[in-house]
Amino acid sequence: MTSTLPNDNIRSFDEQITNKLISEIIRDRIKSKGTRFSANDNIADFINPGELEILEKEVASRIKDLLKSLVIDVDNDHNTQETAERVSKMYINEVFKGRYHEKPKVTSFPNDKKLDEIYTVGPITVRSACSHHLVPILGECWIGIKPGKKVIGLSKFARVADWVFSRPHIQEEAVMILADEIEKLCEPKGLGIIVKAQHYCMKWRGVKEPNTSMINSVVRGDFRHDISLKQEFFELVKQQSSSNNY
Numbered sequence: 001m002t003s004t005l006p007n008d009n010i011r012s013f014d015e016q017i018t019n020k021l022i023s024e025i026i027r028d029r030i031k032s033k034g035t036r037f038s039a040n041d042n043i044a045d046f047i048n049p050g051e052l053e054i055l056e057k058e059v060a061s062r063i064k065d066l067l068k069s070l071v072i073d074v075d076n077d078h079n080t081q082e083t084a085e086r087v088s089k090m091y092i093n094e095v096f097k098g099r100y101h102e103k104p105k106v107t108s109f110p111n112d113k114k115l116d117e118i119y120t121v122g123p124i125t126v127r128s129a130c131s132h133h134l135v136p137i138l139g140e141c142w143i144g145i146k147p148g149k150k151v152i153g154l155s156k157f158a159r160v161a162d163w164v165f166s167r168p169h170i171q172e173e174a175v176m177i178l179a180d181e182i183e184k185l186c187e188p189k190g191l192g193i194i195v196k197a198q199h200y201c202m203k204w205r206g207v208k209e210p211n212t213s214m215i216n217s218v219v220r221g222d223f224r225h226d227i228s229l230k231q232e233f234f235e236l237v238k239q240q241s242s243s244n245n246y
């Protein structure tokens with residue numbers, strides 16, 4: 001089989017020296033630190049400036065091979081001639097950007113006014129893809145906070161959620177990862193997250209059940225220990241819930 005991997009003039013210095021692909025070089029760096037690199041892990045710390053563009057070219061060449069294996073005439077079909085490049089860019093810079101790009105910069109501020117009433121933010125649109133089939137998961141998320149020592153701007157929750165969800169996921173793990181990130185950012189006394197999403201692996205394929213959605217939640221800190229606080233959070237979310245259908 002003919003290889004369609006990038007030629008030398010678009011390979012990085014490291015690639016040319018080691019004769020390895022950029023994906024192998026990045027993987028070696030991650031393994032040498034003993035770090036996990038599952039589909040829903042962020043690996044930005046292991047990617048040097050300029051390497052994403054090279055990775056984009058490697059992925060495009062693999063997608064082109066996939067299209068060829070699907071017996072699609074990529075050389076003559078004008079609709080698919082640049083599909084490989086488009087899909088590669090879409091994976092790395094859009095739908096899976098939460099794997100390859102750094103966390104958005106979020107500044108937290110001291111909670112000088114000692115705010116301690118709970119508040120909720122939502123619905124925040126979540127867009128992800130299932131790790132099993134790489135087809136979309138689309139839905140909404142609500143975040144409830146009982147402030148602790150630090151506070152962050154409301155729009156920052158949406159940014160962080162977008163970064164966390166823009167990876168191949170299973171919904172249960174996505175919610176846990178988002179909770180970890182929010183705890184790191186603002187160390188709340190209590191945290192609750194609810195996600196309601198539709199999975200296109202159930203709508204588009206498989207059982208083809210168009211209206212089923214999955215709802216899951218995580219509660220931490222005071223939301224976990226104090227039942228009335230947890231109920232208040234769920235009640236606030238119920239009031240904010242839109243009737244949007246995904």
Ligand SMILES: [Zn+2]
Nearest residue numbers: 130132133201
């Ligand atoms: Zn799936």
